[in-house]
Amino acid sequence: MNEIRRSIILTGYMGCGKTTVGRELSLRTGKVLADTDEMIVERENCPVPQIFAEKGEPYFRDLETKLLRDLDAGETDMVCSTGGGIVLRRENRELLKKIGFTVWLTASPETISERLASDRERPLLPAGADPERIRVMIKERTEAYKESADLIVRTDGKKPEEIADEILDKLQGQGYCFENSCDQRT
Numbered sequence: 001m002n003e004i005r006r007s008i009i010l011t012g013y014m015g016c017g018k019t020t021v022g023r024e025l026s027l028r029t030g031k032v033l034a035d036t037d038e039m040i041v042e043r044e045n046c047p048v049p050q051i052f053a054e055k056g057e058p059y060f061r062d063l064e065t066k067l068l069r070d071l072d073a074g075e076t077d078m079v080c081s082t083g084g085g086i087v088l089r090r091e092n093r094e095l096l097k098k099i100g101f102t103v104w105l106t107a108s109p110e111t112i113s114e115r116l117a118s119d120r121e122r123p124l125l126p127a128g129a130d131p132e133r134i135r136v137m138i139k140e141r142t143e144a145y146k147e148s149a150d151l152i153v154r155t156d157g158k159k160p161e162e163i164a165d166e167i168l169d170k171l172q173g174q175g176y177c178f179e180n181s182c183d184q185r186t
Protein backbone atom coordinates (compact mmCIF):
# COMPACT_ATOMS: atom_id res chain seq x y z
CA MET A 1 0.00 0.00 0.00
CA ASN A 2 1.34 3.45 -0.86
CA GLU A 3 1.64 5.95 1.92
CA ILE A 4 1.56 9.72 1.60
CA ARG A 5 4.86 11.29 2.56
CA ARG A 6 4.72 15.04 2.38
CA SER A 7 7.66 16.08 4.48
CA ILE A 8 11.28 16.42 3.43
CA ILE A 9 13.68 15.23 6.14
CA LEU A 10 17.35 16.16 6.11
CA THR A 11 19.80 13.80 7.80
CA GLY A 12 23.58 13.76 7.94
CA TYR A 13 26.59 14.21 10.14
CA MET A 14 27.15 17.45 12.05
CA GLY A 15 28.24 20.30 9.76
CA CYS A 16 26.74 18.80 6.60
CA GLY A 17 24.53 21.85 6.04
CA LYS A 18 21.15 20.47 7.20
CA THR A 19 20.08 23.74 8.80
CA THR A 20 21.04 26.08 5.95
CA VAL A 21 19.75 23.74 3.25
CA GLY A 22 16.56 23.20 5.25
CA ARG A 23 15.99 26.95 5.34
CA GLU A 24 16.42 27.14 1.56
CA LEU A 25 14.07 24.21 0.93
CA SER A 26 11.46 25.71 3.20
CA LEU A 27 11.59 29.00 1.27
CA ARG A 28 11.21 27.24 -2.07
CA THR A 29 8.45 24.81 -1.12
CA GLY A 30 6.52 26.96 1.34
CA LYS A 31 6.71 24.14 3.84
CA VAL A 32 7.16 24.90 7.52
CA LEU A 33 10.77 24.62 8.68
CA ALA A 34 11.43 22.41 11.69
CA ASP A 35 14.51 21.07 13.43
CA THR A 36 14.53 18.10 15.80
CA ASP A 37 17.22 19.60 18.06
CA GLU A 38 15.25 22.84 18.36
CA MET A 39 12.03 20.98 19.16
CA ILE A 40 13.81 18.96 21.85
CA VAL A 41 15.35 22.11 23.35
CA GLU A 42 11.89 23.67 23.45
CA ARG A 43 10.28 20.59 25.05
CA GLU A 44 13.02 20.25 27.67
CA ASN A 45 13.60 23.97 28.08
CA CYS A 46 17.29 23.13 28.08
CA PRO A 47 20.10 23.44 25.48
CA VAL A 48 21.44 20.26 23.83
CA PRO A 49 24.93 20.40 25.43
CA GLN A 50 23.32 20.72 28.86
CA ILE A 51 21.00 17.76 28.22
CA PHE A 52 24.04 15.65 27.29
CA ALA A 53 26.04 16.87 30.28
CA GLU A 54 23.30 16.44 32.87
CA LYS A 55 21.27 13.49 31.60
CA GLY A 56 23.58 11.71 29.15
CA GLU A 57 23.37 10.63 25.52
CA PRO A 58 20.86 7.74 25.98
CA TYR A 59 18.39 10.20 27.52
CA PHE A 60 18.83 12.54 24.54
CA ARG A 61 18.32 9.62 22.14
CA ASP A 62 15.09 8.74 23.98
CA LEU A 63 13.92 12.31 23.45
CA GLU A 64 14.65 12.01 19.72
CA THR A 65 12.62 8.80 19.50
CA LYS A 66 9.70 10.29 21.45
CA LEU A 67 9.71 13.34 19.18
CA LEU A 68 9.69 11.24 16.00
CA ARG A 69 6.83 9.11 17.33
CA ASP A 70 4.85 12.29 17.95
CA LEU A 71 5.66 13.67 14.50
CA ASP A 72 4.61 10.38 12.96
CA ALA A 73 1.32 10.49 14.83
CA GLY A 74 0.58 14.01 13.55
CA GLU A 75 -0.15 15.41 10.12
CA THR A 76 3.35 16.47 9.13
CA ASP A 77 4.02 18.62 6.10
CA MET A 78 7.36 20.23 6.69
CA VAL A 79 11.02 20.50 5.92
CA CYS A 80 12.77 19.03 8.94
CA SER A 81 16.47 19.03 9.66
CA THR A 82 17.56 16.44 12.21
CA GLY A 83 20.32 15.93 14.76
CA GLY A 84 23.29 14.11 13.25
CA GLY A 85 22.82 11.01 15.39
CA ILE A 86 19.07 10.55 14.97
CA VAL A 87 19.57 7.68 12.52
CA LEU A 88 21.50 5.59 15.05
CA ARG A 89 18.39 3.84 16.37
CA ARG A 90 16.55 1.42 14.15
CA GLU A 91 13.17 2.66 15.38
CA ASN A 92 14.17 6.21 14.43
CA ARG A 93 15.17 5.13 10.94
CA GLU A 94 11.81 3.44 10.49
CA LEU A 95 9.97 6.48 11.80
CA LEU A 96 11.90 8.84 9.50
CA LYS A 97 10.84 6.73 6.52
CA LYS A 98 7.21 6.99 7.59
CA ILE A 99 7.31 10.72 8.27
CA GLY A 100 8.89 11.92 5.08
CA PHE A 101 11.24 11.65 2.18
CA THR A 102 14.72 11.44 3.70
CA VAL A 103 17.68 13.21 2.12
CA TRP A 104 21.13 12.34 3.48
CA LEU A 105 23.50 15.29 3.11
CA THR A 106 27.19 14.35 3.04
CA ALA A 107 30.48 16.26 3.17
CA SER A 108 34.10 15.20 3.48
CA PRO A 109 35.68 15.10 6.96
CA GLU A 110 37.98 17.94 5.83
CA THR A 111 35.01 20.14 4.86
CA ILE A 112 33.21 19.34 8.12
CA SER A 113 36.32 20.06 10.18
CA GLU A 114 36.61 23.47 8.48
CA ARG A 115 32.91 24.28 8.85
CA LEU A 116 32.90 23.43 12.58
CA ALA A 117 36.35 24.82 13.42
CA SER A 118 35.05 27.26 16.02
CA ASP A 119 31.77 25.58 16.96
CA ARG A 120 31.46 24.78 20.67
CA GLU A 121 27.82 23.71 20.70
CA ARG A 122 28.30 20.06 19.82
CA PRO A 123 28.79 17.76 22.80
CA LEU A 124 30.04 14.83 20.71
CA LEU A 125 32.55 16.86 18.70
CA PRO A 126 34.97 19.32 20.29
CA ALA A 127 35.73 22.52 18.36
CA GLY A 128 38.72 22.05 16.07
CA ALA A 129 38.31 18.25 15.88
CA ASP A 130 40.68 16.89 13.27
CA PRO A 131 39.34 15.27 10.08
CA GLU A 132 40.53 11.80 11.15
CA ARG A 133 38.30 11.78 14.21
CA ILE A 134 35.36 12.90 12.07
CA ARG A 135 36.15 10.25 9.45
CA VAL A 136 36.00 7.48 12.07
CA MET A 137 32.64 8.70 13.42
CA ILE A 138 31.14 9.02 9.95
CA LYS A 139 32.32 5.52 9.08
CA GLU A 140 30.60 4.13 12.18
CA ARG A 141 27.37 5.84 11.13
CA THR A 142 27.46 5.36 7.38
CA GLU A 143 25.26 2.23 7.27
CA ALA A 144 22.63 3.92 9.42
CA TYR A 145 22.56 7.02 7.21
CA LYS A 146 22.42 4.88 4.09
CA GLU A 147 19.63 2.67 5.40
CA SER A 148 17.36 5.61 6.14
CA ALA A 149 18.13 7.62 2.99
CA ASP A 150 15.83 7.95 -0.01
CA LEU A 151 18.33 10.29 -1.63
CA ILE A 152 22.02 11.13 -1.03
CA VAL A 153 23.39 14.58 -1.88
CA ARG A 154 27.01 15.67 -1.53
CA THR A 155 27.41 19.23 -0.26
CA ASP A 156 31.15 19.93 -0.59
CA GLY A 157 31.87 23.09 -2.56
CA LYS A 158 28.19 23.81 -3.22
CA LYS A 159 26.08 26.77 -2.11
CA PRO A 160 22.90 26.03 -0.10
CA GLU A 161 20.79 27.27 -3.03
CA GLU A 162 22.52 24.85 -5.41
CA ILE A 163 22.00 21.98 -2.99
CA ALA A 164 18.32 22.85 -2.61
CA ASP A 165 17.94 22.95 -6.42
CA GLU A 166 19.61 19.57 -6.71
CA ILE A 167 17.38 18.03 -4.05
CA LEU A 168 14.17 19.37 -5.55
CA ASP A 169 15.20 18.29 -9.07
CA LYS A 170 16.01 14.80 -7.87
CA LEU A 171 12.85 14.53 -5.79
CA GLN A 172 10.79 15.54 -8.80
CA GLY A 173 12.74 13.04 -10.89
CA GLN A 174 11.63 10.36 -8.43
CA GLY A 175 8.01 11.45 -8.74
CA TYR A 176 7.84 13.34 -5.47
CA CYS A 177 5.69 16.46 -5.53
CA PHE A 178 6.72 19.15 -3.09
CA GLU A 179 3.94 21.63 -3.70
CA ASN A 180 1.84 22.32 -0.63
CA SER A 181 -1.34 21.41 -2.44
CA CYS A 182 -0.07 18.15 -3.82
CA ASP A 183 -0.93 14.79 -2.31
CA GLN A 184 1.57 12.89 -4.43
CA ARG A 185 1.98 9.29 -3.33
CA THR A 186 5.51 7.88 -3.23
Ligand code: S3P
Pocket residue numbers: 012013014015037048082083084085086121122123124
Ligand atom coordinates in the same frame (compact mmCIF):
# COMPACT_ATOMS: atom_id res chain seq x y z
C1 S3P B 1 24.54 14.99 17.31
C2 S3P B 1 24.34 16.05 16.47
C3 S3P B 1 23.76 17.32 16.90
C4 S3P B 1 22.89 17.12 18.13
C5 S3P B 1 23.63 16.38 19.19
C6 S3P B 1 24.12 15.01 18.73
C7 S3P B 1 25.16 13.75 16.78
O1 S3P B 1 22.98 17.91 15.88
O2 S3P B 1 21.72 16.41 17.83
O3 S3P B 1 24.72 17.19 19.57
O4 S3P B 1 25.12 12.71 17.48
O5 S3P B 1 25.69 13.80 15.65
P1 S3P B 1 23.61 18.57 14.53
O6 S3P B 1 23.84 17.46 13.56
O7 S3P B 1 22.55 19.50 14.08
O8 S3P B 1 24.86 19.24 14.94
